[in-house]
Each structure stands twice: as C-alpha cells, then as structure tokens.
Amino acid sequence: MKPLIATFLLLCCGFVQAQDFPAGAYGHEYTAQTGEPVWNLRQDGAGLELSGNDGAPPVSLRNLSAEERAVFWQRMGWPAAGSAAAQCAGNGDDLFCQVPKRVRADIPWLQDNVSDFFYYSEMAGVMEISRLPPR
Numbered sequence: 216m217k218p219l220i221a222t223f224l225l226l227c228c229g230f231v232q233a234q235d236f237p238a239g240a241y242g243h244e245y246t247a248q249t250g251e252p253v254w255n256l257r258q259d260g261a262g263l264e265l266s267g268n269d270g271a272p273p274v275s276l277r278n279l280s281a282e283e284r285a286v287f288w289q290r291m292g293w294p295a296a297g298s299a300a301a302q303c304a305g306n307g308d309d310l311f312c313q314v315p316k317r318v319r320a321d322i323p324w325l326q327d328n329v330s331d332f333f334y335y336s337e338m339a340g341v342m343e344i345s346r347l348p349p350r
Contacts, residue, residue: 237302
C-alpha cells in the first residue's frame, strides 16, 4: 500500500509526469541492417503520424491518457504504479511506449531491456525497440 501512496503523492505534487511519446525513427534488432528504421513517427498536431518501411499510407497515433496507460498496464498484469511514468502513443493496433529503467525493473517482460522503448501489438506481443539517431 505504501508504494501506491507514494506514487499518488508524487503525481499530485507534479514530480512524476508522463509526457507525450517522442517523435523519431525507431527500429529493432531483427532488421536486415543494424540501425534500419522500421517506424517513423512524426509530430502531427497533438498526435503522431506513423509511417513504416512497408510503403503503406501513414496512420495517426494519439498519446494515451493516464487512464488508458493504467488500463493497458492492468491488462498486461504489470505493477499499476509504473504506468504513471510511462509515455505511450497508439491507435488500437499499434502501441509505442517509453518506460524508464526504474519502472522496467519491476516488470519481468521489460526488466532486461536495454532501451526505454517498446512496441506492442496483439500479433507481435511486446518487442523492445530503439530510438534511432537522426540521419
């Protein structure tokens, strides 16, 4: 109960605030070339525009609210307090999240990840991804 109270106090005082998911190019370790972009997320108003390297038309993503992040964390069976520090954007099919190392340490699926970022879809599950440097 004490960790929940501490998280609540931090949220109320403004010490823990998730921001919008950062735009940029993202990849994963399963590409043919190391550092090859798989997804490009571009700022588009209050949300993001997602384009992949598959030639499909771009789709819109929106930043998830605190409540939506909490629902996702609950569905995954992860410690609820961690959702407050995450940044996520999605569209129902694709979900991109940034989770600080201190939060990942309490999530078995993410604790060995080197990167703060992951991608989730019902088909692919949870996959570690990396934000790539600008080209």
